[in-house]
Amino acid sequence: MVLSLNILKKIKQLLSNYLSKNVSYYNGEHFYIGEGCFSPLPKAKAICIVARNRCTESKQSYSSISRKELSSLLRLEKNTASRPMHFRVTADLDNDLFEVHKTTFEIDATEADSGWVLIPESYILGTAHPDGVVSAETPSGLLFAYMDNSPTSLYRAGLIQTVEAFKHSIGLPADTKHEKIQMEAYASLLSNIKLNKAFIDLVKAARLNVATQLSPLKLHALYIAPLIMFTLLSGVSVGWQSYQLHQNELQTNIDKEQVFKILSTSNQIDKLNATINEVNEGVLNTALTDSHWEVLRVFIEANVRLNFVRFDGQVLEVDGEVANSSELLGLVTQQAQVQSAQFIGAVNKSGSTDKFNMGIFLK
Secondary structure, three states, X not given: OHXXXXXXXXXXXXXXXXXXXXXXXXXXXXXXXXXXXXXXXXXXXXXXXXXXHHEEEEEEEXXXXXXXXXXXXXXXXXXXXXXXXEEEEEEEOOOOEEEEEEEEEOOOOOOOOOOOEEEEHXXXXXXXXXOOEEEEEEOOEEEEEEEEOEEEEEEOEXXXXXXXXXXXXXXXXXXXXXXXXXXXXXXXXXXXXXXXXXXXXHHOOOEEOHHHHOOHHHHHHHHHHHHHHHHHHHHHHHHHHHHHHHHHHHOOOOOHHHHHXXXXXXXXXXXXXXXXXXXXXXXXXXXXXXXXXXHHHHXXXXXXXXXXXXXXXXXXXXXXXXXXXXXXXXXXXXXXXXXXXXXXXXXXXXXXXXXEEEEXXXX
């Protein structure tokens, strides 16, 4: 066990060193992040931190929808988007709704073709300083940030010239804690990425740049490689425990308590390996698409603002807002999965927007 733990620590250290050396910053131009400085780069590194002025962040609530339905809906939106996009979902069980925090990365595929992971700059600032407001000197200017489930951040510009003005603009009291970060310290903060809990938290807000980086073979390799590594480490642990057990059995005076611990550890590793195999089998056998969700693709492609989506047997009810509801109804009825579709109640016009509630009967 001691041997396998030492191996794990060495692997963790190697990965942390790799992460620190493969971080870049993008604000329209690429920068290498060193200890206390930003240096121009021709292209992105494996981990690309995207500046606030290259990210669009928004938040929306969804009610009367299951987590599975919401995940499918967000996956459709992500797959049809022209820009890299990432969603973070938090559940509000008291109010029976989900809060969806969306980040759209304003970066072209050619600009991000060497970046495996895109991380929003504002989320790094918010997670690094969760107890108050932080102002950081960045290559794009002075950035104010505050974290409350999702980050709120603004550059110093216009009416927002001071941290007091930023606090007032987002409704924070004047005595809210404030910390200022100089450019050199900010570069060190961004470059000091380690394989730890903080990095795992950042991954929750990161976008895996699969569109430009992963062929099916590469994706399969990324999925299999960690499992192979974990299996090998588990094998080392089991082998070491088996060796200890064999040595103890040869002794005339066997420490029964030690043998029990070794057997217990071996059994736990066997159960863990069995769980891994079960999870792998479940992932490989899980269907990734649902034919009903193909109907909702029409709404996504038509730029519909969805207020709620409800399933009831073969009936799909959608409430939303769109520029031309009649054209949308025509597109829906043309779908192979749709038997008929009609508006429920009147369509309310507000300026150039039609607010509607549509009932769709599926085949």
